[in-house]
Amino acid sequence: MNVTILGCHSATPRSNYHTTSQIIEQKNNMFLVDCGEGTQVRLREEKINFSRIKNIFISHLHGDHFYGLIGLINSFKLLGRSLDLNIFGPKGIKEIITLQLKLSGSWTNYKLFFHELNNTKSELVYENSTIKVETIPLKHRIYTNGFLFKEKIGLRTINIDTVKKYNIPDCDLSNLRNGKDYLDINGFIIKNDVLTLSPKKPLSYAFCSDTAFYPSIIDQITNVDLLYHESTFLNTHKKLAIKTLHSTAEQAGKIASLAKVNKLMLGHFSTRYKDKNQFLEQAKKEFDNVVLAIQGKKYVI
Amino acid sequence: MNVTILGCHSATPRSNYHTTSQIIEQKNNMFLVDCGEGTQVRLREEKINFSRIKNIFISHLHGDHFYGLIGLINSFKLLGRSLDLNIFGPKGIKEIITLQLKLSGSWTNYKLFFHELNNTKSELVYENSTIKVETIPLKHRIYTNGFLFKEKIGLRTINIDTVKKYNIPDCDLSNLRNGKDYLDINGFIIKNDVLTLSPKKPLSYAFCSDTAFYPSIIDQITNVDLLYHESTFLNTHKKLAIKTLHSTAEQAGKIASLAKVNKLMLGHFSTRYKDKNQFLEQAKKEFDNVVLAIQGKKYVI
Numbered sequence: 001m002n003v004t005i006l007g008c009h010s011a012t013p014r015s016n017y018h019t020t021s022q023i024i025e026q027k028n029n030m031f032l033v034d035c036g037e038g039t040q041v042r043l044r045e046e047k048i049n050f051s052r053i054k055n056i057f058i059s060h061l062h063g064d065h066f067y068g069l070i071g072l073i074n075s076f077k078l079l080g081r082s083l084d085l086n087i088f089g090p091k092g093i094k095e096i097i098t099l100q101l102k103l104s105g106s107w108t109n110y111k112l113f114f115h116e117l118n119n120t121k122s123e124l125v126y127e128n129s130t131i132k133v134e135t136i137p138l139k140h141r142i143y144t145n146g147f148l149f150k151e152k153i154g155l156r157t158i159n160i161d162t163v164k165k166y167n168i169p170d171c172d173l174s175n176l177r178n179g180k181d182y183l184d185i186n187g188f189i190i191k192n193d194v195l196t197l198s199p200k201k202p203l204s205y206a207f208c209s210d211t212a213f214y215p216s217i218i219d220q221i222t223n224v225d226l227l228y229h230e231s232t233f234l235n236t237h238k239k240l241a242i243k244t245l246h247s248t249a250e251q252a253g254k255i256a257s258l259a260k261v262n263k264l265m266l267g268h269f270s271t272r273y274k275d276k277n278q279f280l281e282q283a284k285k286e287f288d289n290v291v292l293a294i295q296g297k298k299y300v301i
Numbered sequence: 302m303n304v305t306i307l308g309c310h311s312a313t314p315r316s317n318y319h320t321t322s323q324i325i326e327q328k329n330n331m332f333l334v335d336c337g338e339g340t341q342v343r344l345r346e347e348k349i350n351f352s353r354i355k356n357i358f359i360s361h362l363h364g365d366h367f368y369g370l371i372g373l374i375n376s377f378k379l380l381g382r383s384l385d386l387n388i389f390g391p392k393g394i395k396e397i398i399t400l401q402l403k404l405s406g407s408w409t410n411y412k413l414f415f416h417e418l419n420n421t422k423s424e425l426v427y428e429n430s431t432i433k434v435e436t437i438p439l440k441h442r443i444y445t446n447g448f449l450f451k452e453k454i455g456l457r458t459i460n461i462d463t464v465k466k467y468n469i470p471d472c473d474l475s476n477l478r479n480g481k482d483y484l485d486i487n488g489f490i491i492k493n494d495v496l497t498l499s500p501k502k503p504l505s506y507a508f509c510s511d512t513a514f515y516p517s518i519i520d521q522i523t524n525v526d527l528l529y530h531e532s533t534f535l536n537t538h539k540k541l542a543i544k545t546l547h548s549t550a551e552q553a554g555k556i557a558s559l560a561k562v563n564k565l566m567l568g569h570f571s572t573r574y575k576d577k578n579q580f581l582e583q584a585k586k587e588f589d590n591v592v593l594a595i596q597g598k599k600y601v602i
Contacts, residue, residue, distance in 0.1 A: 012376040013339075015346050037372045038314075038339050045316050061405045063375045067368075071338045074364045075313040092404040099400060103393040104362045105443045142406045 001026040001151065001203045001301040003226065006042040008267035008293035010210075010232050010246075011064055013037050017271050018295060019064035020209060022228070023048055024149055027130050032056045032072075033147060033207050039068035040075050046296060051081060055126060057133065058089030059209060060144035066093070070100050077108045084111040088125050088133075090143050091118040117145060122220055130154070136220055138211035140245045146209065148220060151202035162195050203301050206261070209268045212242070213251040218259045226301045227261040228293065230268035234278050237270075249279040253286030267293035302327040302452065302504045302602040304527070307343040309568035309594035311511075311533050311547075312365055314338050318572050319596060320365035321510060323529070324349055325450055328431050333357045334448060334508050340369035341376050347597060352382060356427060358434065359390030360510060361445035367394070371401050378409045385412040389426050389434075391444050392419040418446060423521055431455070437521055439512035441546045447510065449521060452503035463496050504602050507562070510569045513543070514552040519560045527602045528562040529594065531569035535579050538571075550580040554587030568594035 002025050007018025019036025023043075030052040032039075043050040050072075058066045066089070076085065085108075087093060094114035101107050115125060117135060120143075126133035129152070136146030155177040163173070168182060176182065182190040206221040209230035221227055232246035241248050247255075249266055256264035264287055266279050273279070276292055283290045291299070303326050308319025320337025324344075331353040333340075344351040351373075359367045367390070377386065386409075388394060395415035402408055416426060418436060421444075427434040430453070437447035456478040464474070469483060477483065483491040507522040510531035522528055533547035542549050548556075550567055557565035565588055567580050574580070577593055584591045592600070 011379050013342050013372070015342055037369065038342065041314050041316055041339065061401075062407070063372055063401070063405060067372045067375075068338065071314070071364055071368045074368075078312050090404075092400075096397075096401055096404065099393075100362075100364075100397055103391075103397065103443075104364060106363070142404075 001149070001205060002298050003205060003228070003265075003301065004046060004048065004298045005267070005293045005295055006039055006046065007036050008269060008295055009064075010230075010268045010270050012271070013064070014271060016295075018042055019067075020059075020268060021068065022207065023053075024205060026149065026151060026203075029128070029131060030054070031133075031149070034059055034065040034209070035067075035069040035072060036064045037067040037071075040072045043072075051076070051079065051083070053085070054083060055086045055088065055133075057125075057147050058087065058093060059138075059146060059207070060140060060142055061090050061092060061096075062142065062210065065210075069093075070097055073097060073101075073108065073112065074104075074106060076110065077106065081108075081110045084113060086113045086115060086126075088115045089117060090145075091116040118143065122148075134220070136206060136208060136217055138208060138217065139214040140210045140212065144210060146211070146217070147207045148224070149205040149207075151204065153202050154199040156192070156196035156199050159195055159197050166190055166195065168195065205301055208255075210246060212245040213247050213255070215255065215258060218255065221255075221259045221261065223260055223262070225262045226265060226299070227256055227259065227263070228265045228267055229255055231266040231279055231283065232268050232270050234273060235282055249282040250285055253283035253290060256283075256287040256290070262289065264290040265293050265299065266290060302450070302506065303599050304506060304529070304566075304602065305347060305349065305599045306568070306594045306596055307340055307347065308337050309570060309596055310365075311531075311569045311571050313572070314365070315572060317596075319343055320368075321360075321569060322369065323508065324354075325506060327450065327452060327504075330429070330432060331355070332434075332450070335360055335366040335510070336368075336370040336373060337365045338368040338372075341373045344373075352377070352380065352384070354386070355384060356387045356389065358426075358448045359388065359394060360439075360447060360508070361441060361443055362391050362393060362397075363443065363511070366511075370394075371398055374398060374402075374409065374413065375405075375407060377411065378407065382409075382411045385414060387414045387416060387427075389416045390418060391446075392417040419444065423449075435521070437507060437509060437518055439509060439518065440515040441511045441513065445511060447512070447518070448508045449525070450506040450508075452505065454503050455500040457493070457497035457500050460496055460498050467491055467496065469496065506602055509556075511547060513546040514548050514556070516556070516559060519556065522556075522560045522562065524561055524563070526563045527566060527600070528557055528560065528564070529566045529568055530556055532567040532580055532584065533569050533571050535574060536583055550583040551586055554584035554591060557584075557588040557591065563590065565591040566594050566600065567591060
């Protein structure tokens with residue numbers, strides 16, 4: 001599982017500072033989270049095969065998180081997409097997109113499904129055989145969700161040595177991966193844990209942007225492997241953070257600490273700060289294992 | 302009067318190929334024509350003081366001509382704009398923009414006026430003391446207008462030598478500029494053309510994108526100083542041009558020739574062509590004084 005940062009700045013895009021957008025890859029899945037203006041160009045710049053995106057999650061309807069969506073949807077059409085596309089986002093997103101498609105006479109040739117969200121409690125919004133995605137209700141000026149990506153427990157791994165030793169036929173390996181014991185031709189039972197190894201620990205990633213300091217999310221994100229938490233401001237602008245319902249780096253660190261996450265990634269930086277290291281320093285007052293989101297960087301979870 | 306090309310490519314934006322957007326400067330006026338995705342970043346890259354834009358003209362509601370508008374409007378707000386902003390564009394543009402402002406809870410602090418167009422005949426849409434802007438109805442898949450920028454005839458210029466010779470007081474210069482003769486204290490009339498020089502020839506610029514080959518525009522654009530005409534395709538894709546209601550470079554040249562314009566600028570290039578010189582060559586079969594639009598270049602008219 002990995003996260004590629006396409007943009008991690010707040011408010012207005014600049015030449016080298018793009019607004020929020022991330023690619024999350026997990027096994028064969030490629031998810032897009034948020035889609036600020038210019039995201040389709042950022043995807044090209046990072047040489048990401050974006051036709052693989054089947055599901056897009058939009059946190060909220062502030063422009064720096066979704067103004068690039070209509071362009072991406074339109075470009076998918078122009079590039080001949082045939083795969084279905086699912087959009088998960090706040091109520092209203094369907095009207096915004098379909099109004100523009102209607103007025104431009106540019107309906108997509110592929111199927112576009114909107115899953116509009118308005119629940120203020122966490123809900124499961126997406127699930128397949130390997131991963132689940134839940135909303136993380138956040139506290140911001142408008143209705144906003146973070147998203148929690150949780151891998152499911154995978155299949156057990158074949159222990160090649162013991163499987164060879166007991167001459168287990170290939171056709172039984174699937175049952176072993178699913179945890180069944182093995183019955184040999186003499187009626188002996190070989191316990192599954194002799195023939196297999198435990199599955200890898202499922203990984204989890206919590207995306208939390210935009211939000212005020214909001215300890216209500218802690219239960220849900222406890223122990224996640226990676227928490228991306230917005231830190232729009234430094235402590236010098238703490239009052240502004242309170243007023244605009246954003247967080248400071250130190251508050252992001254506090255959330256990470258309370259939730260005992262493995263690693264914290266800071267993002268959604270205000271472009272007013274030239275020296276990003278101060279974000280790290282201020283978050284470290286509360287939580288040590290912290291990194292800065294860097295545009296264009298892929299983070300393996 | 303000059304035109305700065307922010308983007309001149311069709312369909313989907315790329316890292317180095319931006320979609321349609323231009324700045325037209327004339328005296329103290331700064332107009333924006335079309336606003337593809339990423340236009341606000343292009344304005345920054347060209348170091349254009351875009352708070353000076355008071356009037357934006359949108360040709361049609363295909364994404365490569367207006368997806369950047371909502372972001373620009375929103376950034377104006379975030380940057381503290383107080384000046385009024387006028388948007389001239391096809392009917393529907395107001396609903397698209399206001400829906401997004403409403404759902405994001407982000408009404409502008411400045412006044413935003415929409416001038417929605419649905420006339421299929423040319424009309425005067427903007428006028429101030431030095432310039433007029435008329436629509437140029439074009440032929441495309443959806444309702445589309447080009448725009449004709451026509452300078453008004455300016456004031457006469459003071460002939461410093463003769464004004465000195467006849468000792469004309471400063472308080473009379475304004476009357477001279479407006480064409481009045483001068484009556485001296487002895488009752489003699491000095492003719493205006495002795496004391497002033499003719500005003501500069503007023504300039505004109507016609508922006509025609511997107512459109513099929515459409516000779517109906519010729520009367521309106523005859524003798525313009527600069528014609529920007531779309532040339533999405535080369536002759537190898539003439540059938541595609543006909544199908545999609547776009548033009549080839551040769552057709553753009555034909556229009557320029559029939560309209561006896563001073564200079565033709567080609568733009569709205571399909572990104573499928575690597576060698577842009579073929580656009581020039583094919584247009585030159587019909588019209589000699591032709592240039593390619595080059596992103597980032599300012600063209601003095």
